[in-house]
Amino acid sequence: MIHSQFEYDRAKALATLMDAGVWDPVQDLQAIIGKHFHTEGPPDPQRMAGFRQDVAERCARIPLGHILGYVDFADLRFVVGTGVFVPRLQSMAIVQWIEQNLSLDARSSVYDLCAGVGAIGLAIWSRTAAKVVCVEIDEIAQTYLKRNILRMSAGEQGVTLCEANINRIDVFESARGSVDVVVANPPYVPQGTVLLPEWGVNHPAGAIFAPDEGVALIQSTARLASSVLKPRGTLLIEHGESQEQQVGLILKSHGFCSICTSVNEDFSDATGSSVITVGIKA
């Protein structure tokens, strides 16, 4: 009897998620079920109530990661929550490019600018053992970043948090010309763009939108990267599909060469393409 009630609730939840416009209702429902019913035994009223609340939140387009409290990225589990950017599959293009094209090891130094909860930087560290500095301005993101570094015991192995604004080049003076790789997934959406509610309404605006048609923080990234990278050091930036030309010009103006933009279909999904531009410091 209880089980058939659960079956009914599950079917109803799926229908409401579909009606709400959630783009992957089956996977989201599966994740929410996993959160509440991962233990043995029939669903009790308390768990059912929690399940229904989470489905209602997802229908209100609260990001799935904020509801679950975690997101998986690059075979690692990151804690996330309200007020921080939830790492996206799209950023795997940066991690994969590094694995396929560079030979980083424990002697290599990497800066992850606009690091958020640390997904890209920690993924690179976990796959290469490189020393990684995660630069982040926002206090809530810094809190989650510290937790992720702690949970992965990455602090003891050379991952550090730098609480800083990437526009403050003076703060990074001691690192000038010493870094092998800079990676960044900065805010790059032009202000005023209408996005899916998960990003347009339920993410911090400072993690999504940027002035100057979305490229202000890409400018800052290129400027800082140009300062801290060694000669022949590599810069990888994630950005929007329509920004290829602008990003290319920005990198060129900051002294980068061999500039190449690629769209990775393996890491693109219904919510957007995975686009990165790579440049080498001349």
Ligand SMILES: C[S@@+](CC[C@H](N)C(=O)[O-])C[C@H]1O[C@@H](n2cnc3c(N)ncnc32)[C@H](O)[C@@H]1O
């Ligand atoms: C699109 S989110 C990406 C987070 C992370 N790189 C990821 O892919 O999951 C951009 C991040 O940049 C941070 N940010 C925005 N402006 C910044 C600045 N001037 N200096 C440092 N971080 C900044 C935001 O707080 C946010 O965490």
